[in-house]
Amino acid sequence: MRPRDGTPIPEPEPIGPSHLLPPADVGFATAGGVTSRSPWELFRRRFRRHRLALVSLGVLIGLCIVCFGAPFFAPYARDHQDLTLGAVGPSWHHWFGTDELGRDELTRLLYAGQISLEIGLAVAALSTLVGVVIGAIAGFVGKATDQMLMRVTDLFLVLPALAVLALALEKFGHDSFTIIWVLAALFWMYVARVVRAQVLVIREQEFVEAARASGATGPWIVVRHVLPNCVGPIVVNATLAVAAAIVAESSLSFLGFGVQLPATSWGRMISDAEGYVGTSHAYLLYFPGLAILLTVLAVNFLGDGLRDAFDPTSEPA
Amino acid sequence: MSSPSVAPDAKPARSDSAMLEVQDLVKDFPIRSGLRRGTRGRVSAVAGVSFTVPRGQTFALVGESGCGKSTTARLVLRLVPATSGTVHVDGVDVLRAAPADLRRLRSRMQIVYQDPYASLNPRLSAGAIVADPLRVHGRFKADGPARVRALFERVGLDPVDVHRYPHEFSGGQRQRIGIARALALEPDLLVLDEPVSALDVSIQAGVLNLLDELQRTRNLTYLLIAHDLAAVRQLADLVGVMYLGKLVERGPADRLYNEPQHPYTQALLSAVPVPDPPVERRRRRILLEGDLPSPTAPPSGCRFRTRCWRAQPICAEREPPLESHTREHRVACFFPGPDPAR
Amino acid sequence: MLSYVGRRVLYSIPVILVASFLTFAFVRATFDPTAKLRQSRTAASAIREERQHLGLNEPLVEQYGTWLGRFVRGDWGTSERTHEAVSAQIGRALWNTTQLIVWSVLLSAMAAVAIGVYSALRQYSVLDYTFTGLSFLGLALPAFWFGLIAIEFLAVGPKQWFHLSQPPLFFVGLHSTSGGVVDYLRHLVLPVLTLTVGIVAGWSRFQRASMLDIMSSDYIRTARAKGVPRRRVVLRHGLRNALVPLVTVMALDIGALFGGLIITEKIFSVPGMGKLFFDSLLAGDATTLTAWLVVTAAFIVAFNLLADLAYSWLDPRVRVA
């Protein structure tokens, strides 16, 4: 994934034209000598090996707890203003300082985290769902359906993402609900392509043919035989989509298409502090940026760990 | 080598109750290329194959890889659509059956695959794999687990292992899982697609014995796909030899093994080692020259002529029909005859 | 090969057409090209005239047809914001954006290949871990934040700490009034750095993976076994083959950059495509926006095409498939 300017879009593998997709991780568990009981167990073992991913998971869970539990953890009440105080740097009373309205920056950061994480998680869930359904249908049904769905996917990929996002938000307004579905509408193609490529390989496997031979219908085969074998790439993709969505949302906020005040997100907080570069209030710029950095870094490490854990070709412990 | 399966009293040999009847089966694959992706040509994978398998018997389809035998197996099960021809299973037209009928039909014919690794879903436990066909047909119900365990026992697996996953089994065990899955729906016809060729020789016999035993106890009909004649000798009642999508010789196993008429059959048989050392030493091995011709442009006339030592000009002009040699033994050759080397 | 190229090119045309229609319809649905007139104190008749001129009373498909006809003939309309020919506006913006892209891509490609190859050859070395860590950091850094921090610490900060008359690096536009080469480079460093950080992180990870893949392949082992010198194996067999997938990914990414520098250009006041989009969006300049979206989509399609062609050229197996 390259969550960078302009392409704030998950690219779990560098995705080329569909024929370039590496079929590498579609081999099936053939690891000899493993005495574990199930693929899930195998997965857990491999994942536990990944210290950094474990730490990242902890960090993310911690972030979710403090952000969504902000009413309990935040040192001050939400949106509590102290106009006479104004913006002052970090102190014992305000660890991260206060903003222009004398609002505690840490409190704000936690509530902003709610929105950033909420958008990240919701976009990942929604785009993964849509992508899996479309990718599975395209890959499994094939022929004209596949052609049509893939052309639609191409079409979505051809549009410059950030620009279309901004345009869409201009049209549909920018509450967090709209941001979520607009982002999801521009994120699903990556999952769809990965799932389709996987399905194309898996549906040629003999066990799928065996299921057909026993009279199983398409939906049964997809749900019971095909999708369980795509779980790895799907989960990895969904994970990275969380990070990409958070970055995309913050980019949009930075351009002025973020959530409406007084609600705020990390991206919006950076945007609000843009002008303080080179002034004594530059601290307002640091903390939300570090929050995004920490979250995205943790999500990426987690995704990396998951990728290894799901990859049957990685050597066993 | 005496084969127990050819004993006439072991099975009812009533040809009137044909379990599987295949008529003029054809499968063409189009070749696409060019700017407009138009059809450039066709590959005739199966070019008019006919045979009949009586109930309770084994028909072995033998040929080099790429000759179309596996395609034939899948055509019979309608896993790939046929271009033309008919397939009747117990009198029911498989290729034209309505979806609902096909579903019912499929519970009566099952397949066992060559590759015991690729044919088992790695994400399902062995028990779930065996139970899957039952669930598909809504026959799992309350006694499902017991039935699965019984199936495990029937194929020689420990029922305790139902919770284990495919990667935890050996190749032979896996193949038994595949057989148990195929048996779950209590089919009448089993298609065995090279069921032992991926296994170690030491394990092969066990699996073959199991299949033999199952056939006798359950009166199963087998369509057995194999790439060499020796492997199927134990099971086969009838044998068909395929070359480039066509049957070149077909007949009862003992006749075909003892009096092969087609040069290709003779070549295949010559590759089979004979257990009697003096015979083996006397034996002249027929080495086929050249490669298998491309199925996109099969040779004119007899398809085997390019590699045949008996080929005459007529072989290039006309295609030899599959004609009676003796009553049930048919050969597609203008110059059939016994192998001079034997 | 020719037929392959032809087919790919032909396939791109409907994609662009459908994309342009959707874009056109979406922009029309979002913006009223006469909104600007209403803002100024012009009479209603002016708005009516403008509607007539733009054919806003015709059915959408017909409007699109007219627009497309003009567009392919090079008449991209007149910006409602600046009354300037849209083609001239976009041409100017493209030139500035292209400068950023060329430098960033050149720099990123060299760095990514070097890092990728080094990391693959010295897998699990200290430097490999360092590069891996840095690339994760690079991937996680939001570009706009990095840009602002870079301005703070590399331009404004040093200027203030050391009481310089000028910052060491510039961050406004691409050159000063009386700019020379040095001035140009001082303007380029920060935006190019901001862009490069993300790109290098992605590309070097990719290059490392593909190099590792190649180096463990049979033919490399064969070459090593035959006694071919290591350097020769690495460069001639390894790198050459490992570059194939990277070139493809690069082409795809570059295509997306033409419409993707909105934030970088905003931060560094570079009058490129991104800033043009942003200004046009805020002004509701429908004519410019439509042309802008179609042009950037065309760049993505063209570079996708280029990626395909490069891939098939570098890896002849694809042509057969």
Next chain:
Amino acid sequence: MNAPRWLRGAVAVALGGVCASLVVTPSLADPGRSAPRASTGGQIVIGAEQEPDCADWIDACAGESWGLWTMQEETMPRVFDVVRRDGRWVYSPSILMAASPSLSTVNGAQVVTYQINPQAVWSDGVPITSADFAYTWDQVAHGADIFDRTGYDQIASVNDTDPHTAVVTFSTPFAGWHQLFGADYGVFPSHILAGHDRDDAMKDGYSWSGGPFKIQAWDKGIDVILVPNPRYWGPKPRSSSVTFKFLTDTAAEFQAFQGGEVDAIYPAPEPEAVDAVKAGLTDADSVVNTDTGNIEALWMNNAAFPFDSVAVRQAVAYAIDRNAIVRLLFGSLGVTTATNSLNPPILAPYSDQQAFAGYHLDLAKVTQLMTSDGWQKSGGIWQKGGRPAAFSIQSTAGDKRRELTEQVLQAQLHQAGFAVTIQNTDANTLFGTVLPAGTFQMGLYAEVVTDLDPGLCTVLCSQNIPGPANGNSGENWTRTSIPTLDPLLETVDTNTNDAARVNASKAADRIIAAQQVTLPLDPLPNLAIWSKRIHGVDGDNPVYAMFWNLSQWQVH
């Protein structure tokens, strides 16, 4: 290194590219645009937070303040300057005039006579004559796609028989005649433009001039470079060139100044700039001017719930601590009290600057007004007939100062029992769609006055409510309709007797305040910041900004 040939090739190409572009770089800029070096005054670089969309000043695409400041006032001759005299801003005849323009009545018609300075010439040496006045009037009154025809459409004729005297006759009286041929448009050269498409000739910049500077190059998106006009008949510019560098917004503008990329900025009074002035700028001077033409106000939609009730409008005014907001935003600049008139400070002579002084934070008064209007508090929010006193504030997205204001307002109003949501959109949508359509309840935006004539009729007279009669082009977006107010504001617009205007205007102010039509919030001070390198900056001008004496600036 034994690199393969293709790799060597690639490296060579890359290096070649680097070298080539280094060589090419100087030519990135137009060959003619590198400013002349031989000069004593040096080169001045100024940051502009907005780029004018076009330089055809009378066209609809112009009209932004930065157009006036960057190019128009330096190149277009005008009849009046705005200067400070006796503590107030007044019109003063410019260097273009030989005498003060005279107002008279001939045959009952208003007539203004302009005596043109015979020394005044365009940059090509051709004298500026009454024909130019006639041309300008014709273009504004009869051209297509004109930004604003106010006043010019009331001119019946311009007599240009005497090249040095332009006699302008009005068809209907126009009290604001001082604005004409002034700050908004200036005078256009007929000998250059007549017979050509004016818009085409001017929109991308023009090389002629009737001011101290001429435009050397306008590199769109990057900068515009001004160089002295050698034929200027007034004081010659001291600098060799002035560059206005276009930056994206106030934040970027301020960064650029902090980073030393520009020598002077004239930022909107956004928090970061205010903050820096408060913190004390190093090596820089600044001027804060509160006597400006800009005020920020809360504009209430008098036709929409809940502001269709006078009591609610008044209650809202009592619920807000306006002084606290002003102190928050500009306290550090010494500005601590709210604006109390809808006429900004430069119109003080025409207004009751204390009209709204009675409205201050008073929650008891809120309760009294609301209960008497039939509202009851439930759950801390006022309710009437089952509807809560809930409304949204709309403003321009991305404006830091307004966003802060909104959030303070939201908190204050919530205390008083009003549920407020914030709903910002971009300026284009707000001013182009939302406000004209009346689909808003409360708007937060500025009133900007660029001349010294009062003129609230445009935004408060009932006939200017957008509707079929005015082709939906009216600008009374608050839908204010007060029968007693209309005649007073019309008098202000049409009566050429200054005393009568003052009386009418002050009376109108009091009615507006009593009805609490809408609420003025804070004065928007002008902020001029310049580096100590620059000499000659002489404070701010409410119309011509800090650039009013740009020709006298020089680099130390």
